[in-house]
Amino acid sequence: MTVHTPPPEGGRIVDEPLGEALSRRYLAYALSTITNRALPDVRDGFKPVHRRILYAMHQMRLNPQAAARKCAKVVGEVMGGYHPHGDASIYEALVRLAQDFAQRYPLVDGQGNFGNIDGDSAAAMRYTECKLTAAAQLLLEGIGENAVDFRPTYDDQDEEPIVLPAGFPNLLANGSSGIAVGMATSIPPHNAAELIDACLKLLETPETTTEELVAIVPGPDFPTGGVAVESAASILDAYQTGRGGVRLRARWETEDLGRGMWRVVVTEMPYQVQKSKLIEALADLIENKKAPLLADVRDESAEDIRLILEPKSRTVEPEVLMESLFKLSDLEVRFPINMNVLDATGTPGVLGLKACLVAFLDHRREVLIRRGQWRLERIEKRLHLLEGLKLVFLNLDEVIRIVREEEQPKARLIERFALSELQADFILDTRLRQLARLEEMTIQKEFDELAEELAGLKAMIASPAKQTKLLALGLQDVRKALISPRRTTMGDAPDVSEVSIDAFIPREAITVILSERGWIRAARGKVDDPSELKFKEGDDLAFLVPAFTTDKLLVAASDGRIFTLGADKLPSGRGHGEPLRLMIDLDESAAIINVLAHQPGAKLLVASKAGYGFVTPEDDALAQKRGGKQVLNGDMAACLRVSGDHVAVIGENIKALVFPLEELPEMARGKGVKLQTYKQGGLADITVFNAEDGPDWRDGGDRRRNWPDWRDWLGKRAAAGRQGPRGLRKFR
Structure with a gap:
């Protein structure tokens, strides 16, 4: 490709074909959008903005046990240190992480008005407060132990993680959606306990097929509940190819009013459907005579969803009424499945269910090894120091003499006992009261425990089988922390085709x-x-x-x-x-x-x-x-x-x-x-x-x-x- 250099003498006009200039710049924009904004990473399930929010809150020590801080403080920290974009977009991403109707497992504990299912927006960031949830802690666990790589921030003043350690498969647990240039992603939320069971199955039997995994993960599990009426064959195809969709319906029940009268009560909404807009749409259908079986709709919701649908005639079957409304309104929606993600190398691609879980397990194995190596280095350093202390106890009088009488006690200790400079500094910094006889036993006990842990870590790093066992034990602990009943039930649409x-x-x-x-x-x-x-x-x-x-x-x-x-x-x-x-x-x-x-x-x-x-x-x-x-x-x-x-x-x-x-x-x-x-x-x-x-x-x-x-x-x-x-x- 021809390289066009700027003209000399500081001129800013470059003679370059317009098509070439536009294509090169648009390609740069497209790649930036795909990798830095729209598509999540398959390993931790995050886009950069969400990862930066959680890391900034971790750095601010906003753990679940700490007091909440103003969201404006968090947004300022993220914008100033990690994310060079507007505060409105950062706060919008933070709010979504805190909404229990948007996230299956909320990662931010929000205090104040964070919006509702009616579509009302959150209060301004100066009025709301936040801190991390226990689920977010699981995703950040080990981040200070060299578990993941870091890169310089946009202004080279600090560092940020390229990916989080991710204690559970967050990509599938909370889902993701985004539109890039020429590609998009749409991943529904799932039940974390089912996902972890599928991961354990893959650890036990790597040859497990997608069909066997679907027996464990039958389909999405949306935070707002509802009933998924997609066929099992269609869901299997979506999980095999990474593309498809699932039909989701509102959950409803019939309420008997006596004397043959009844009404329908909607108790759960389809995912991402705003209740207020749905009520407006149903009212428009009634006014325009497009819903001939529906007489009235009203909202009696308080903390729970309670949407009342009145039939025009009691002779109408409730199933027929609801089937007509499912076709006419957002009481039934189709959630698209397009599992387009960035892999470990940053390359976008559409992955199936098994591929996503395998990528997560590979990441967890790498995190486990890196944390083990980090711990091993510190144990070796501590053992090195303890060996020096043990020499002190064997020659305590001589050490005291050297310290009291020699002009350069450090050099003399190194020469006399063949110590390293690190050991000599540690001995000289040790307080005299720690050299009691009781401390010698404590040091020996610590030395033995660390030596045993060191041997275990070396064996783990060298043995994939031991790594697999530790991964399984860790996932089982995470499963206990995240276990919650499935909210979305899998069902079939009733057959009312014979009813006109x-x-x-x-x-x-x-x-x-x-x-x-x-x-x-x-x-x-x-x-x-x-x-x-x-x-x-x-x-x-x-x-x-x-x-x-x-x-x-x-x-x-x-x-x-x-x-x-x-x-x-x-x-x-x-x-x-x-x-x-x-x-x-x-x-x-x-x-x-x-x-x-x-x-x-x-x-x-x-x-x-x-x-x-x-x-x-x-x-x-x-x-x-x-x-x-x-x-x-x-x-x-x-x-x-x-x-x-x-x-x-x-x-x-x-x-x-x-x-x-x-x-x-x-x-x-x-x-x-x-x-x-x-x-x-x-x-x-x-x-x-x-x-x-x-x-x-x-x-x-x-x-x-x-x-x-x-x-x-x-x-x-x-x-x-x-x-x-x-x-x-x-x-x-």
Whole structure:
């Protein structure tokens, strides 16, 4: 790569291709974001900001037994010494570490207002206080014993740990989430006791498969509880690949009110769902008639969650009510699993459950060895000093003489007893009262104990089997300290597929009103006089459709699609309604061709501007998505219900043609067959009628006219037809 050096004489303009300059700088930014901000380390589960907060609090001696200090003091310490970013982001990270509804095992003991599950923010840092929890102590244990590497801080004034010793698998226990450049991470919390049991299994049998581990760790364990309804196969796949998701539902129970009345009480919320926003969303569903089975929602929570859901009718099954709300609201959420982490070398990658636990165990083994070596060095130093003291006791009178009479007692002691300089200094610094006979026994006892410990440490450092045994014993102690019952239960969603939620919608007569500009509403009952309807300035009536609240509306568009709307979900007819395009994904360039109330078993005739068409069953035209269903390939000119045995068409060339309906094929989707042949122009209008009654058509005004001699225009489908009756332009 070409290196572009700055111009001489202090100039600051560099002649460099813009693409090269941008790519190099953006790459540096991306790497910084990935490694220093967004992705956690697989060994301790922390991003730099969380690691720095805990280490700063450890340096401030804010252990669980100490008095809490102001959060502003902690944030200032972190910002000034370790984390060169804003105080707001540091305090936000600290607050999250203290929230028991955000962390499965809180690492900061917060005193004051640290926010709540309603979404209220924490008080300002000058009002709150904090200290470390016992769980945080487990993650920091041994940090002063050379257990991990340190690096200089951003200003080279101090040092900070690259990773914490991590006494338990915090990455999976508390989870993590973050968005980097081009990658993201999303790891749910788990039960620490289950994770440690899985680690013990791996220590005992390293060949343990992910499937065997899932038998021990069946799924995430969220701090807010709830019910995980993801299938076991899906969770296994997520733990094997490191990618997937888990569906989490609110926990609820039915409360009997007597006389057949009941209500639902929600006692646990899905993880990261704010209760206040959920209540607002449920209230909006009721107001907009999108939750036909729910009558009311209210919050009776105090210390515990208690969300009351009132059904519209006691004949509704509670399971059916809840299943409808799970689909419509955040009473059910899908928590994504994307275990994208930094490994021991700082390389990002997606790891499965087993790989994460193995990485944690490898880290713990390294911490154990390094702490053992640190302790070994200090024992050897202490034994060296004790050996010097033992020589003193054997030659106490001579030592006292040398100290009293010699001008350079240190040099003389070294020469006389072959001591090291360290031993000589230690002997000279020893108080005379410590040289009593009793102290000699104490020294010998200490020497023997340390010698035994030294032998044990050397054996441990040299033996992987002994290391594994010590790791297992340490994890068992941690398990006792962190053990807590599982909060999230694993379950299956009840099968209510045979129960139609629409069956519980009250059947009421309405009139659907659609304006020319696409505003839709539903007026109660029948509209006797359309002229009395009010519209926005410049707007007017386009379609007036009688229906019932239990009906599905079919909305045909000029782009060939048919959309489906629930009549019960339409806005009230008191105002101007809402834009139809907010309810369906209709292109701005597409026009509404027709609006019909769906009749099960009925059939539709669809025709294109080019003069092609076919018959399609209405049931096949129903769409489940906002995007509708593509029925006609081409520009739709007509969509009408089949109610006769003959078809009459008229082209833009004013030529008319009548032919039997049976000549049209029945299709679910396609272009159709040719209805009428045109040299120029296309289809103007089409109708279906009974031969006994004959067709009628509308003249230039609103008057209907009969067509008694229609048989004169009877011919074969796809013919050109002949000039229509005077005044015939449209049938409808």
